[in-house]
Amino acid sequence: MTLQVRQIRKEFITRSGSLPVLCGIDLDLDSDKSLAIMGQSGSGKSTFLHVLGGLDKPSSGKILLDGLDPLAMSETDLAHYRNQKVGFVFQDHHLLPQCTVLENVLLPSLLGAMPKNEVIQLAKDLLARVGLENRMDHMPSELSGGERQRAAVARALIMRPRLLLADEPTGNLDKRNAENIMRLLLKLHEEEKNILIVVTHSVDLAKLFPRVMAMDDGILAEALSSN
Ligand SMILES: Nc1ncnc2c1ncn2[C@@H]1O[C@H](COP(=O)(O)OP(=O)(O)O)[C@@H](O)[C@H]1O
Ligand SMILES: [Mg+2]
Numbered sequence: 001m002t003l004q005v006r007q008i009r010k011e012f013i014t015r016s017g018s019l020p021v022l023c024g025i026d027l028d029l030d031s032d033k034s035l036a037i038m039g040q041s042g043s044g045k046s047t048f049l050h051v052l053g054g055l056d057k058p059s060s061g062k063i064l065l066d067g068l069d070p071l072a073m074s075e076t077d078l079a080h081y082r083n084q085k086v087g088f089v090f091q092d093h094h095l096l097p098q099c100t101v102l103e104n105v106l107l108p109s110l111l112g113a114m115p116k117n118e119v120i121q122l123a124k125d126l127l128a129r130v131g132l133e134n135r136m137d138h139m140p141s142e143l144s145g146g147e148r149q150r151a152a153v154a155r156a157l158i159m160r161p162r163l164l165l166a167d168e169p170t171g172n173l174d175k176r177n178a179e180n181i182m183r184l185l186l187k188l189h190e191e192e193k194n195i196l197i198v199v200t201h202s203v204d205l206a207k208l209f210p211r212v213m214a215m216d217d218g219i220l221a222e223a224l225s226s227n
Contacts, residue, residue, distance in 0.1 A: 002031035003052075003163065003195050008061035010047055010218075021047050022058065023218035031066075031162070034189050034196040036206040038223060039215030045199045048215065049165045052197070053086045054078050066162055083111050087156030087194075089166040089185070093148040095140040095155075102127065102136040105155045112159065119158070126154040129191075130184060146177035150184065157188060164189060166198040170205065182208055 010022035021044045029035060039045050050056040052063065054070045063070055070081050095104045105123040112119075127136050130150040140148055149169060156164060166185060170178035182198070182205045189196035198209070206212045206223075214223040 002066055003027065003029040004062070004064040005052070006062040008048070008051060008058045008063070010044075010051060010056075010058045021218050022051070025061070025218075025220045027213075027220060029195050029197075031195060032190075032193045033211065034186060034198070034209050036209035036212045037197065037199045037215055037220070038201065038203070038206055038212060039199075043215040044218045045215045046167050048220070049088075049167050049197065049199060052163065053088055053165050054082045055088075079111075083108060084159050085162050087159065087161035087164045089149070089152050089156045089164070089169040091168040091171040093140070093152040095148060095151055097140050100137050100139060101132060101143070101151045104140065104151055105158055108155060108158050123154070123158055126157055127151070129188065130154045144177075145173055146180060149173060149177075149181050153181070153184060153188065157192065160192065160194075162194055164192075164194050164196045166196070168199050168201065170200065170202070178202065178205060 005025055005027040008022050008025040012019045012021060025048060037045055047056065051058045057071065065085060068081065068085065070078055073081060096107070102123055105127060106119065109119045124136065127133055130153055132147060132150055132154065135143060135147060140151070143151065169185065170181050173181060185196060185198060186208060200206055212223040213220050
């Protein structure tokens with residue numbers, strides 16, 4: 001198993017007391033597997049992805065990714081983990097408006113030690129693979145919504161992360177673009193052989209995945225697959 005999640009619990013401390021959001025989550029995923037997570041708003045999906053990606057700490061539990069334990073890391077090591085092992089795609093593209101598409105894709109590599117020529121070539125290859133070979137020098141404002149999300153996908157992959165997390169990546173897109181982005185994520189996941197976890201509200205899009213789980217009030221369970 002490459003991703004092992006054991007008994008992850010998370011409570012937020014709020015003014016009205018402790019709010020349990022993740023209530024003991026277990027998950028095992030092999031290195032080349034993908035998973036769709038569905039569930040009502042407020043059920044804990046984003047919190048779970050943030051914990052997996054090292055953006056937030058759980059109250060208790062264990063995570064191992066390729067034998068690495070992000071919960072035992074120093075802040076510096078955790079920053080490296082986030083940068084090198086995890087790719088994130090959000091509902092909003094989060095591209096920097098003042099940078100070109102190519103510069104945006106290169107941003108995560110600025111922290112690393114990859115040779116510049118190599119990383120520029122990798123960024124161009126990724127942009128070609130997401131169908132933006134003719135948009136590299138565009139500004140984000142000069143792209144369509146679907147194209148912006150493609151650029152965000154390329155940026156998430158520039159460090160060749162072992163774990164690709166996407167939190168409602170198609171939430172702002174029309175049906176056709178949403179399906180295109182989801183198929184693109186799955187294609188790149190197969191090519192890169194990474195672990196892909198996608199949160200989606202769409203039953204149709206979840207059906208594209210070999211495994212679907214449901215988050216219900218902080219509990220993650222296998223969903224009855226219709227495949
Ligand atoms: N930083 C926070 N402080 C307090 N409560 C939070 C915080 N972040 C999320 N929550 C609460 O945790 C619950 C789960 O949120 P979230 O993981 O974003 O759900 P989902 O992504 O499934 O819609 C919600 O009730 C939300 O209000
Ligand atoms: Mg959410």
